[in-house]
Each structure stands twice: as structure tokens, then as C-alpha cells.
Amino acid sequence: xxxxxxxxxxGYPILKQKAFLATVAILVIxxxxxxxxxxxxNLIELLKAAAVLEILxxxxxLTVICGGCDLSIGSTMSLSGIIAILLMSHxxxxxxxxxxxxxxxxxxxxxxxxxxxxxTEPFIITLGTGMVIxxxxxxLTDAKPIAPDNPMFVKLANGLAFGFLPNVILxxxxxxxxxxxxxxxxxxxxxxxxxxxxxxxxxxxxINVIKTKWMTYVICGMTAAAGGIMxxxxxxxGSSIYxxxxxxxxxxxxxxxGTSFAGGIGGIPQTAIGLLLFSVLENAMNSLMISPxxxxxxxxxxxxxxxxxxxxxxxRKNEAV
Amino acid sequence: xxxxxxxxxxxxxxxxENVCKSFPGVxxxxxxxxxxxxxxxxxxxxxxxxxxSTLMKILSGVYTKDEGTVIFDGEVIERTTxxxxxxxxxxxxxxxxxxxxxxxxxxxxxxxxFKEAKGMRGTHTKAQKLLEQIGCSIDTHTMVSxxxxxxxxxxxxxxxxxxxxxxxxxxxxxxxxxxxxxxGLYKIIGDLKQMGISIIYISHKLDEIFDLCDMVxxxxxxNVIDSKPITELSRxxxxxxxxxxxxxxxxxxxxxCVGAPLLEVRNLNTRKLHNINFTLHKGxxxxxxxxxxxxxxxxxxxxxxxxxxxxxxVLIDGKSVKIKGPKDAIRxxxxxxxxxxxxQGLILSQSVETNITMAALKDHVKGIxxxxxxxxxxxxxxxxxLAIKTPGIKSRVVSLSGGNQQKxxxxxxxxxxxxxxxMDEPTRGIDVGAKYEIYxxxxxxxxxxxxxxxISSELAEVLSMSNRIxxxxxxxxxxxxxxxxxxxxxIMERVLG
Numbered sequence: 001x002x003x004x005x006x007x008x009x010x011g012y013p014i015l016k017q018k019a020f021l022a023t024v025a026i027l028v029i030x031x032x033x034x035x036x037x038x039x040x041x042n043l044i045e046l047l048k049a050a051a052v053l054e055i056l057x058x059x060x061x062l063t064v065i066c067g068g069c070d071l072s073i074g075s076t077m078s079l080s081g082i083i084a085i086l087l088m089s090h091x092x093x094x095x096x097x098x099x100x101x102x103x104x105x106x107x108x109x110x111x112x113x114x115x116x117x118x119x120t121e122p123f124i125i126t127l128g129t130g131m132v133i134x135x136x137x138x139x140l141t142d143a144k145p146i147a148p149d150n151p152m153f154v155k156l157a158n159g160l161a162f163g164f165l166p167n168v169i170l171x172x173x174x175x176x177x178x179x180x181x182x183x184x185x186x187x188x189x190x191x192x193x194x195x196x197x198x199x200x201x202x203x204x205x206x207i208n209v210i211k212t213k214w215m216t217y218v219i220c221g222m223t224a225a226a227g228g229i230m231x232x233x234x235x236x237x238g239s240s241i242y243x244x245x246x247x248x249x250x251x252x253x254x255x256x257x258g259t260s261f262a263g264g265i266g267g268i269p270q271t272a273i274g275l276l277l278f279s280v281l282e283n284a285m286n287s288l289m290i291s292p293x294x295x296x297x298x299x300x301x302x303x304x305x306x307x308x309x310x311x312x313x314x315x316r317k318n319e320a321v
Numbered sequence: 322x323x324x325x326x327x328x329x330x331x332x333x334x335x336x337x338e339n340v341c342k343s344f345p346g347v348x349x350x351x352x353x354x355x356x357x358x359x360x361x362x363x364x365x366x367x368x369x370x371x372x373x374s375t376l377m378k379i380l381s382g383v384y385t386k387d388e389g390t391v392i393f394d395g396e397v398i399e400r401t402t403x404x405x406x407x408x409x410x411x412x413x414x415x416x417x418x419x420x421x422x423x424x425x426x427x428x429x430x431x432x433x434x435f436k437e438a439k440g441m442r443g444t445h446t447k448a449q450k451l452l453e454q455i456g457c458s459i460d461t462h463t464m465v466s467x468x469x470x471x472x473x474x475x476x477x478x479x480x481x482x483x484x485x486x487x488x489x490x491x492x493x494x495x496x497x498x499x500x501x502x503x504x505g506l507y508k509i510i511g512d513l514k515q516m517g518i519s520i521i522y523i524s525h526k527l528d529e530i531f532d533l534c535d536m537v538x539x540x541x542x543x544n545v546i547d548s549k550p551i552t553e554l555s556r557x558x559x560x561x562x563x564x565x566x567x568x569x570x571x572x573x574x575x576x577x578c579v580g581a582p583l584l585e586v587r588n589l590n591t592r593k594l595h596n597i598n599f600t601l602h603k604g605x606x607x608x609x610x611x612x613x614x615x616x617x618x619x620x621x622x623x624x625x626x627x628x629x630x631x632x633x634x635v636l637i638d639g640k641s642v643k644i645k646g647p648k649d650a651i652r653x654x655x656x657x658x659x660x661x662x663x664x665q666g667l668i669l670s671q672s673v674e675t676n677i678t679m680a681a682l683k684d685h686v687k688g689i690x691x692x693x694x695x696x697x698x699x700x701x702x703x704x705x706x707l708a709i710k711t712p713g714i715k716s717r718v719v720s721l722s723g724g725n726q727q728k729x730x731x732x733x734x735x736x737x738x739x740x741x742x743x744m745d746e747p748t749r750g751i752d753v754g755a756k757y758e759i760y761x762x763x764x765x766x767x768x769x770x771x772x773x774x775x776i777s778s779e780l781a782e783v784l785s786m787s788n789r790i791x792x793x794x795x796x797x798x799x800x801x802x803x804x805x806x807x808x809x810x811x812i813m814e815r816v817l818g
Binding site: 185186187190191193196197198200201202204207264265 | 381383402403404407408419420421422423424428432433434435436440441
């Protein structure tokens with residue numbers, strides 16, 4: 001009985017999720033053509049490609065649930081990798097990595113100051129801070145890719161856990177579980193939903209709305225930075241161009257997953273699937289050797305389609321005769 | 322000899338002494354003194370703008386008072402915040418209910434106190450117990466967005482109980498309740514009183530004040546006019562004190578202008594409506610009565626083209642018309658004064674002028690630009706003819722009182738001279754004086770040849786103003802009455818089905 005209820009509570013929303021259905025549809029379609037899609041090598045590569053975006057998206061989900069968004073994550077991701085790689089020549093690797101993540105926290109703190117404390121528009125502010133950070137990245141690297149001194153750094157993301165699972169995927173799974181628990185079962189997480197669902201209500205219920213919302217930006221900066229460390233390790237290179245398309249893609253994936261820009265609804269499982277959809281789609285299209293231009297257009301069509309279908313179902317539900 | 326302080330503490334839960342509050346240009350509260358005894362229901366009445374809401378916001382800590390003393394439960398309270406007030410045992414249930422729609426009932430009750438409630442499981446068990454205490458059987462896992470207004474109110478009351486409230490202030494709690502739901506609320510208030518909880522009950526509806534309250538305080542223009550036991554006041558006295566002038570009657574004389582059939586609706590069916598047929602005559606005020614959710618608003622939405630319908634035929638002046646959306650409805654001469662003034666009726670952040678002229682904008686175009694002069698002329702004409710109290714036509718609508726906001730909407734539609742004016746709860750949240758003006762306006766509209774469909778939860782209003790009454794129950798028309806020959810009871814019988 002209890003189990004059934006839990007299945008209903010957790011499973012039902014996922015099953016109705018358009019992103020989930022689309023992912024399943026692609027996976028089913030890919031059974032038929034003769035491609036390298038269903039090889040263990042390709043599937044691991046698929047997850048590796050998704051992993052970094054997922055890490056970024058977990059933090060973004062927090063800000064979106066609180067009724068905000070964060071477009072500075074792409075540059076933050078670049079910056080943390082660059083900082084870690086530059087520092088690595090002078091200090092132990094783990095300190096360099098922590099410094100990279102700390103840079104994300106600082107950026108999140110600044111974003112939070114403007115958005116939450118000074119009550120400005122998150123979209124424009126994070127777009128602006130993102131541009132600033134990108135400039136900093138270019139300055140630090142002279143806009144050239146840089147390589148780490150420490151040969152161990154590349155193992156951080158690419159090393160194998162249990163002999164088969166790349167570390168980056170393991171880290172993503174651990175973070176996913178942690179963030180899910182954070183949102184679902186802690187006071188902080190529930191307060192995020194309350195703030196996004198009704199800011200004034202949360203305020204008058206004694207929730208420290210400023211602190212909580214501010215915190216989401218700090219966390220979001222930190223996940224972006226952690227993602228950046230992972231990406232730089234994966235590629236064994238730091239570069240200022242990594243984050244160019246990331247921010248929009250991740251924010252978009254979060255919304256496609258089912259976390260509403262209006263705030264108050266959504267969650268980590270939805271985000272995980274929303275982002276996974278993009279990776280599955282891209283990988284499938286690569287396996288089918290579809291031209292990159294068509295790929296780009298297809299991704300756009302899928303985004304529009306899913307958001308439209310979501311709104312259409314709601315509209316139909318309200319108007320049904 | 323005066324009673325000493327400690328004895329006074331035990332008598333009064335709340336003492337407000339000489340509290341003042343000014344906003345730029347307005348003295349919202351002017352030396353207000355109110356004493357609320359323990360375990361009583363204390364009514365506060367007054368027109369909009371009398372200062373009731375300001376006083377409540379000072380008590381809850383949303384505003385800070387300029388001067389004066391507030392003593393709650395024997396403790397002098399200088400500055401407070403909403404959460405401190407709650408923890409002291411003072412809860413306010415606002416008119417616009419304060420719940421997070423996207424969260425569950427249980428989580429809303431313990432919002433921000435997740436740890437205190439011992440996690441998710443504790444939250445739901447405790448919330449369930451509180452709801453049972455007030456005889457309410459909502460599942461605490463339900464999303465608040467799925468609840469009816471009265472259920473949401475119960476959740477708010479349960480939330481107040483969860484703070485061990487000693488005083489619960491209810492601001493216009495009945496404004497969206499049906500009679501049945503109101504009875505439920507009466508019972509809950511009775512139970513709360515039994516538990517020794519004091520209630521401050523703010524309402525425009527004098528019937529409720531007389532039914533429920535032990536004491537009543539009358540406010541006007543930021544002052545307390547009178548405060549006495551309800552038994553020492555008559556209805557007329559109360560109204561006179563509220564408005565500061567004598568109002569002879571609450572309603573003007575019923576207009577009699579009914580002519581030939583104007584609007585005929587045949588076979589209207591939607592998801593919630595079944596086989597609706599009715600006729601509206603020229604110069605008629607047709608009252609629609611029903612419980613919230615019975616389908617009153619749905620009928621209007623369907624005729625107006627806002628909802629999908631099947632198999633309906635609408636005839637105007639005997640000719641069949643196709644209405645696919647509000648635009649078509651307006652074209653054939655309908656206009657809607659919606660139920661939710663602030664959400665559906667007005668653009669609050671815009672000026673009086675913009676709000677009045679927005680329906681007739683295409684008539685104020687010169688070349689490709691808007692004709693500012695004619696817009697201004699129209700707005701000024703309606704402000705004058707409807708006696709809209711506003712500093713000027715450029716003032717923002719949000720700063721006007723409810724009655725004057727409503728008049729802006731009526732003015733907007735009068736400009737396009739509709740044949741049929743549909744008014745959904747036109748006097749909700751409007752004070753007695755302004756209500757009378759709205760009634761006069763309705764009378765004038767039908768006398769000038771218009772027709773009105775009036776939807777209202779206030780039975781007295783429908784009985785006094787309309788020429789004919791239709792009762793709606795479960796999506797069907799359950800009866801038709803002549804308001805001059807029918808008793809309230811026989812109408813209620815049909816309303817309840």
C-alpha cells in the first residue's frame with residue numbers, strides 16, 4: 001500500500017513527463033537502424049557527455065525553483081577549470097580544485113547580491129556577470145587553451161570507478177542523489193519551493209527568503225564550478241570558450257524537464273531527464289550521421305515541441321468539454 | 322477605582338491604545354483604541370479605506386506603527402515581524418489567502434517550520450490532527466491548488482492553530498464562500514471560541530456580524546467611531562456610523578423596464594454545464610444564483626466565448642450569432658464585468674484613462690496613432706458621469722478603492738454601449754456606500770435600454786435588484802423565480818438541489 005503510494009507519487013509525474021517520453025522514444029527508435037548506438041562504449045560516452053551538463057543543471061534547478069535563473073554558469077564553468085589549472089603549478093592539486101570551486105561560490109554570491117538582495121532581474125544580471133567572467137577567462141589564458149602541469153588531473157574525471165564507470169559519471173550520480181534529497185527532504189529545499197510558489201507567503205511565514213534564495217545562487221555557482229573542474233579534467237585542458245553555449249542549453253534543459261520558470265514546481269529527477277534528453281538526441285543523431293546543421297534545428301524543434309505540448313495539455317485539461 | 326494591570330491582562334487579549342499610522346498624504350490610523358476580550362468574537366466593520374487593513378498589518382508586523390501602544394496577552398509590543406506575531410499567538414487569515422499553491426496542504430501548514438514538525442512524516446501527521454480538530458477531512462498530501470476557497474480557509478485556520486494562536490484575525494473570510502460553506506465557518510468559529518481563542522472578525526456583511534460577534538467596533542476614515550456589545554446596536558445605527566451619513570436603504574427601487582426577448586441561449590453544454598436554456602429580455606436584470614462551483618461563472622464564460630462549448634445556439638434579437646471568443650461576444654454587444662476585478666478586470670499598474678478607454682481604443686485612432694485628446698475626453702466623461710473618485714485620469718487604478726475600480730470597468734464597457742452587460746459579483750469587497758452607487762448605475766443602464774445579467778453570492782442583492790432569478794445547481798438550471806413573490810427558503814431549496 002505504502003509502496004504503491006510512493007510509486008504513484010514519484011513515478012507518475014515522470015511518466016507524464018514529455019522529456020521522459022521523448023527520451024524513451026529515441027531509445028526505442030535507435031534499436032532498429034544498424035549503428036554503434038547500443039554499444040557499451042557509446043553509452044558510456046553518452047553519459048560522460050551528459051554528466052557535466054547535469055552537474056550544472058542541478059544548481060540551476062535550485063535557482064529556477066526559487067523563481068530565478070542563472071545564465072552565468074557557462075563562464076563560471078570555464079573560469080573554475082582555468083583557475084584550478086593555473087594554480088596547480090604552484091599549490092597541491094586539491095587546493096587548486098577547491099579554489100576553482102570557491103571561485104564559483106564567489107560568483108554565485110555576487111549574483112545573489114544583485115538578484116536577491118538588490119532585487120534585480122536574474123536573466124539580465126547573470127547574462128552580464130557571465131560576460132564579465134568570460135572576459136576574465138580570456139584575460140587569464142590570453143584566449144588560448146591551457147594544459148595542466150599535474151598528470152594526475154586528467155584522472156579526476158576519466159579514472160574508472162569499480163573498474164568500468166568513469167569518475168565523472170559517478171560524481172554526477174552522487175550529486176544527483178544529494179541534490180534530490182536536499183530539495184525533497186530538507187527545510188532548505190522545501191523553503192525553495194515555498195519561495196518560488198509564493199514569495200510573500202514564504203516571507204510572512206517566517207522563512208528567511210533572502211538568505212535561502214541567495215544560497216541557491218551560491219550553490220548554483222559552486223555546481224557550475226564543479227562541472228568546470230570535471231570538464232577541464234575530462235579534456236585535460238582549460239579554455240575560455242567552453243561555456244559559450246552551455247548556459248542557455250542547461251537552463252533550457254531544466255525547463256524542458258519540467259521545472260517551471262514561474263517557480264515553485266519541478267525537481268532534480270525532472271532536470272536529470274531534461275538534460276539527458278539532449279545528450280541522447282545528440283548522440284543518436286551522431287550515430288545516424290545526421291549533419292550538424294540538421295542536428296541544431298532538430299534540437300530546437302524538440303524544445304519548442306515539448307514546451308508547447310506541456311502547455312497544450314494544461315490548456316486541454318482546463319477546457320475539456 | 323480602576324482595575325489594576327494584572328486583572329486587566331486577564332480580561333483582554335489585545336489592547337490597542339492611541340495607535341497612529343501615516344502614509345505619504347494620508348493619515349491611515351488616527352489615535353485608534355480597541356480592546357478585545359479573551360474568548361469572544363469581536364467584529365470590526367467599516368468602509369474600505371476605514372483603516373481596518375492597516376490596523377491588522379500593524380498587529381501582524383507588516384507595517385510599523387508611528388505612535389501608540391499595542392499590548393498583546395499582557396506583553397507590550399513595540400516592533401514585531403509577522404513570524405514573531407505568529408509565535409506569540411496572533412494569526413491573521415488574509416482576504417487573499419496566503420498559501421503556496423504548488424505545495425501540499427501539510428507543508429503549507431508547517432511552512433518554514435519543517436524541522437520543528439520533525440520532517441515530512443511529522444508534518445503530515447500533525448497537520449492531519451489539526452485539520453481533524455476543526456472537523457475537516459482533507460488529505461494533507463493534496464496540492465493546495467486543488468482545493469476550493471473554503472477548504473483553503475480551513476487550511477489557514479489549521480495553520481493558525483498550529484501556532485497555538487490565542488487570537489485569530491479573519492479579514493473578510495466569507496467573501497468567496499457560499500451559504501453552506503459559511504455555516505461551516507460559523508461552526509468552526511464557535512469551536513475556536515470554545516477552545517478559548519479570541520477572534521477578530523472583519524466583514525462587510527452585516528448579517529454575519531450580527532450572527533457571530535459578541536462585540537463590534539466601527540471604524541471610519543482611520544478613526545474608531547464606536548465600540549460596543551452587538552446587542553446594543555441596531556443595523557441602521559451601524560450603517561449610519563460606518564458611512565457617516567444616513568443611508569435610507571441598502572438598495573434603490575427595483576427598475577421595471579423589461580421588454581422583448583434580446584438574448585436567447587439554447588442547448589448550452591460544456592464539461593460542467595448541462596443543457597442550459599434561457600432568455601434575457603431587453604431592459605431586464607436577470608439574476609443567476611447558485612453555489613460557488615455550481616456553474617454560474619461557467620455559463621457566463623461559455624456565452625462570452627471564453628470556454629469551449631458544444632451544441633449551443635445563441636440568438637440575439639432573434640438572429641443566430643457565432644461566438645468563438647470574447648472578441649465576437651463584444652462585437653455582438655456583450656460586455657463582462659468579471660468576478661476577479663484585480664486579475665481579470667483591470668490593468669492595475671495603468672492609469673484610470675487607459676483602463677477606461679481600452680475596450681474602445683479603435684475608435685480613438687487618428688491615422689496610425691492614438692488620438693490622445695479624444696481618449697482624454699472619454700475618460701473624463703466617465704469619471705464625471707460615474708462619479709469615480711480619483712485624483713485625476715492619469716492616476717493609477719491600483720490606488721483607487723474597490724468601488725471606484727469597479728466603476729472604471731463599468732465605464733469602459735459603457736463606452737462601447739453594450740446591449741448586454743454581464744456583471745459577475747459586481748459588489749464583492751465593496752463597502753455599503755459604494756454598493757449603493759453600483760446599484761444605481763445598474764438601474765440607470767437598464768433604464769437606458771441595456772440588459773444586465775447579474776451573478777451574485779449575496780442573495781439579498783439579487784432579490785432586490787433583479788426582475789427574474791434563475792437558480793443554478795450542478796451545472797443545470799434548477800428553477801426560475803419572480804423575486805417579488807419568492808421566499809429566500811424556496812430559492813435556497815433549489816440552489817442546494
